[in-house]
Amino acid sequence: MGRNGRTGLILAAGVLAGATALADPLLTDHRGTFGLPGLIDMPTAESAPEGMLGASVFRFDGALRISMTFQVTDRLSGAFRYSRVPGIFTGGSALYDRSFDLHYRLLDEKGLRPAIAIGLRDFVGTGIYSSEYVVATKTLTPRLRATAGLGWGRLGSFGSIGSPFGSRPPLDFGEGGKANTDQWFRGPVSPFFGLAYQVNDKLTLKAEYSSDAYALETAAGTFSRDSSINLGFDYAINKSFSVSGYYLYGSQIGLQFNLAVDPRRPPVPSGLETAPLPVRPRPSRLVDAAAWGTDWTGDPEVHPGVQSALATALAKDGQVLESMALSATRVEVRIRNQRYLAYPQAVGRTARTLTRAVPPSVETFVITSVVDGMASSSVTLKRSDIERLESEGSLEILRRAEFSDPLRGPNTGLVATESVYPRFVWALSPYGEVSVFDPDDPLRADVGLQLSGKYEFAPGLILSGAVRKKLLGNLDESTRVSDSTIYHVRSDLVEYQKQGDPGIEHLTLAWYARPAPDIYSRVTVGYLERMYGGISGEILWKPVDSRLALGAEINYVRQRDFDEMFAFRDFDTVTGHASAYYDFGKGFAGQIDVGRYLAGDWGATFTLDREFANGWKVGAFATFTDLSAADFGEGSFDKGIRVTIPVSWTTGKPSVNKVSTVIKPLNRDGGARLYVDGRLYETIRNTHQGDMQIQWGRFWR
Amino acid sequence: MGEILAVSRMSWPGPRCGALLLAMLAALAVSGCGSDTSRTEGTKIALDVAKGLKAKLFSSRKSPAAKPEVDAEALAAIAMDSFPGPLIMARIDKLGTVSAMGEFGRNGATRTFATPQRQTLVFRNGLLVGTRGLGHDLMSADFGPAAELVSRRQAGTYRRTYRFLDGEGIERPVPMACELTPGEPRSFSFAGTRYATLQLAERCESSGLAIVNDYWVTQGGTIAMSRQWIGAALGYVTITLVRENRL
Structure with missing residues (x-):
């Protein structure tokens, strides 16, 4: 459509957005045959929940489409597809092709206004699915959503109502892989529409009027387009899997399997592990002043004794104590974390173990993470904060934690733990x-x-x-x-x-x-x-x-x-x-x-x-x-x-x-x-x- | 650290080379062995998943035979014999577990109790403020004046906050508005001690969430029994006092 068309659209959006009220993003778990939110072959203005990953395999006589989708942001969806279209490549063989799609929800549904989205299909591939669309979807009842849109390219190939932004230049795909920018929103435009009705939590029925002529497939004789009406259903087997079946173009049966993975919803709860050692507080200084003495620093047995006991305790928690420096008021431990993906968990557990291992006069804990022999970060904590905040929200201790480069620390008195290397x-x-x-x-x-x-x-x-x-x-x-x-x-x-x-x-x-x-x-x-x-x-x-x-x-x-x-x-x-x-x-x-x-x-x-x-x-x-x-x-x-x-x-x-x-x-x-x-x-x-x-x-x- | 009593233990077999040899014979290696977990873990998981599937497919379709009702008194007696420290009995209905838990740590008013498998419940003045090792854990909780009101067996209204990790591992606070109301007196015996208690119900509400914690409190302010909310996934834990102090 070129610049004018897009500006017009944004202007229209601005006018519509003028009447402000809280708008809800229009979300769906249902996908079309191209993997992104959609009816059957036609797109909708819906989005998947943010962060959702999807995979779908769609098969009918006219094509096999394997799509991977990702809801990149709340509004932006992307898809990568591998498809096989029989009979349309040189010599009547099947064309194997890869393509990318983008879909952006411009406006949310609000009051009478539908949600509006804009999209590009196959915009960097060799272009057999190249098309562009603007689509609106409206929730009519909580169970019924209606969609209507305008399509260019393939989506403008049937029932065209004119070419508002000029003719579509022929595709010059060369080696493929380039964005077909000069084609976007050019050439004939066709309307499409459809309905999706949610029967219950599991089953959704869909119907659409398709503006795709399937010209290449029909010419190749692999496919007959007898009708513009497509019918289908989605059946959710569980939270992750669903299956869709379609009756397509009056002549074909299509089948699709869908997988949805939400990185925010692990299949099992996290934290199936051994609980951390609880903090052991020091005796009160008033009651037991002797325990707080520092005369132990003169005892050559203390450092190796503490180090050995600490290494053993940490080893049970998947932490390797590579070296340690212990003085009257400060301890630094260098830890290779072999168990916890989140380093804070390794540091937090090490801190609690330290409360049980080092003499009461030691108030400063420096916990240094070592990766491939490199000391890469130090977290400095006050022991009294560890004692006080053990059962509080994690932000409290974060506010009191200091991060630093271990190379800027004192770096003295570090003693390597025996038998860690080789x-x-x-x-x-x-x-x-x-x-x-x-x-x-x-x-x-x-x-x-x-x-x-x-x-x-x-190291x-x-x-x-x-x-x-x-x-x-x-x-x-x-x-x-x-x-x-x-x-x-x-x-x-x-x-x-x-x-x-x-x-x-x-x-x-x-x-x-x-x-x-x-x-x-x-x-x-x-x-x-x-x-x-x-x-x-x-x-x-x-x-x-x-x-x-x-x-x-x-x-x-x-x-x-x-x-x-x-x-x-x-x-x-x-x-x-x-x-x-x-x-x-x-x-x-x-x-x-x-x-x-x-x-x-x-x-x-x-x-x-x-x-x-x-x-x-x-x-x-x-x-x-x-x-x-x-x-x-x-x-x-x-x-x-x-x-x-x-x-x-x-x-x-x-x-x-x-x-x-x-x-x-x-x-x-x-x-x-x-x-x-x-x-x-x-x-x-x-x-x-x-x-x-x-x-x-x-x-x- | 107190010694933890051993009541039961489930073993979780690690990958073994024997299994690998067997698999090689079948010309289909599905296991791995060695000391480098970054390389063997994937196959261990695949094996665990396969075992889980097999168990699902080949186990009888009948609902698991009703577990024989755990005799809490008997379990308490065994626990008291084998562990010298303070003890509680905890039942989590959603997990179907009943376990004696021994005191594992004490930090001021905060006490940590652990199962033999070292899953822990953390209490402050008798109110649950955390769990660890269960999955879906309660990370921490603030409860305002609740503990004081409970021990005095008084009514009151206040706000409290539970904190959980979401699916990404980010800490999310759940603030709640609560009302504590005294209810009926009730006397009962457990593990050789007789308790005369008053029940107090703590009703808390958050947006779209309503929970009730129940406490049975003695005249002296001891919570002899309670039923407290852990979180949406784990539901409630019922805690009964077995032995308050070290022998």
């Missing part, structure tokens, strides 16, 4: 590897065994390795050969999958250190990842109380042989980035990496994450480099989404572990970064003040 851990565990989006076989997988080990010589000096042996799978059956015209820095993945069995997944020696206050450093050498080996160096600036962090990383790497053993191929490169990380607050965090990628292309990666206090993260990233879209190939640039789920969320039991997945529509050679384990920012950030404050509610847990 430290060896190992595991024999199954692994799985999945390949999706391969048009020949959209789902391939391997499962096998992985033997991994980690040896820490001293921060870590030897780590893993070998894999496949047991079964079909990843090696792929016949796809990379069509990339530049050097195959990533796109020969299939060769590694075919030949790297068994393979050395990684074998590295890493050295983490704190060269100066606010500064962290890492050097890693060896077989860094499956495809590259070499040396990686990183430095990070991150004050304990800062929202901003800055980092730089430089790597010299050589490509590994396909057999994933010790040999290298004849390709080496220098790659590296300067990075800025910023915590915007309200659960949003951003990252920009600028530098040189594996293929020698220069550019930047932009990442935005929605983070939840319980450790969930949902983010999206895109990389733009000086590589031309033609050289990059299909997709034009690298992009994807990533999801992190804390293990403790799924079990209710304490754990520091998380499961992370990156979903990329394509794996190509442009904008490709090196994978290195233990990048500094993610390693240390949850010990810093920002993350700790958000999770502080667990201090007394």
Whole structure:
């Protein structure tokens, strides 16, 4: 529609919003066949509850659509979709395609005014679902909602009433992956409408008049559009699962499965764990003045005795006491937290254990978190506050806690706990590897065994390795050969999958250190990842109380042989980035990496994450480099989404572990970064003040 | 720290290499072993989920056989024999648990009682101010003049606040308006002690939430028995005094 049209819409919104009253966001659990809130094929002006993640699989003769959705903010919804449309690709074969949608609720329902939303479907893909819409939804009765809207593009392909903003230029998708801005809101526009009636808590019925002509599908002969009316139902099996069935276009039956996951609603309650040790208060100074004496400082047995008892008590709580400094009035303990995802819980439990272990004259507790051998933050607490506030709200103790960089503390008198180093851990565990989006076989997988080990010589000096042996799978059956015209820095993945069995997944020696206050450093050498080996160096600036962090990383790497053993191929490169990380607050965090990628292309990666206090993260990233879209190939640039789920969320039991997945529509050679384990920012950030404050509610847990 | 009596314990088997070998033989590894939990935990969870599913699928559809009514007196007697400190009996209907709990810590007016599995209830002057290790825990509570009124067996109105963690782990206060009213006298015996009490009902309301805490208080101000709200998910806990002081 261009600028005028949008301005007009916003003006209209302003006029309507003039009559103020409290407006309610129009929320729904029901989704259309494209995964976002909707009727059947047509959208509605509703949103999902903020933070809700969804997945849906829709199947009928005209298409298979697998959608992942996320309610990014209260008003903004996003979707990523993988679809298969039979018969419309060259030679009558099926078209496999990925697409992204955005949906924004402009106005809430209020009085007589309906909720109004605007949306873009398939706005960066190859465009087979490209369409734009403005839609209004009104609650007529508590059970009945009516929707009417105007659609462009595919949604303007049937029953058009004209082209208010000019004709729609033909789609020039090139390699795909670009926003089709010149098409938006251009060309024929068609009205659509529908109703959704909630019969009861489980069942909802839907009917709509569709403005989608299904021109491509009809032309391909895979589908017959005999009617514009679609009918359907949604049935909620439980809070998370629902199933939908449709009668489509007078000729087809469609079926859809939906999954909804709310990161704020764990399937089990948190806190299924051993209760903390209660505070043991000191005897009153008036009653027992002798107990408060400091003559114990002259006894050489006290420090080791306290340290040993404390180490044992903390070990039962998953905390490793790495070192301790004890004086007449102050104790500092350096703790490696191996149990609690929320560091405040580890600090709070350590503080309570300290009240039972150190002599009464010690009033200042300094609890320092150590990650990979780096002392990364200190929380200083007064023992009398711990005693007084044990059963109060967590804000009381937060107000009295001081965060600081351990390197700015006295740093004297620290005694390492015996037998903490060297430290060896190992595991024999199954692994799985999945390949999706391969048009020949959209789902391939391997499962096998992985033997991994980690040896820490001293704080921060870590030897780590893993070998894999496949047991079964079909990843090696792929016949796809990379069509990339530049050097195959990533796109020969299939060769590694075919030949790297068994393979050395990684074998590295890493050295983490704190060269100066606010500064962290890492050097890693060896077989860094499956495809590259070499040396990686990183430095990070991150004050304990800062929202901003800055980092730089430089790597010299050589490509590994396909057999994933010790040999290298004849390709080496220098790659590296300067990075800025910023915590915007309200659960949003951003990252920009600028530098040189594996293929020698220069550019930047932009990442935005929605983070939840319980450790969930949902983010999206895109990389733009000086590589031309033609050289990059299909997709034009690298992009994807990533999801992190804390293990403790799924079990209710304490754990520091998380499961992370990156979903990329394509794996190509442009904008490709090196994978290195233990990048500094993610390693240390949850010990810093920002993350700790958000999770502080667990201090007394 | 007082010694905690052991009445029962459920074992939670960890991942074992034997299981892994077995799985390998079946050419389908679903377990893991080793000392690096960051790598073995995922498979342990998968295994637990599978076990849970199996239990659900293959257990008889009948409702679980009605648990034999726990003989609270007998449980109290065992607890008193094995634990020298102060003791209470706690029953949480929603969890279906009855447990003797021994005093685990004392910090001023705050006392912590623990089950043998170290789940705890925390009281201040007899009023519940926290739970730990149960899941859906009550994190803390302020109750204004309630404890004083209860021990004096007097009526009153006041505000109090409960605090919980939400699904994200953020602390959320739930403020409530309360009214305490004396009710009927009641005498009963438990664990060898006879109590002559007056019942007091504490009715509290928040937006869309109404709860009632009941206290049975002796002339001397001891809460011999109470039924107190933990939170929306766990409901109420009934607490009976077994032994107030250390032997």
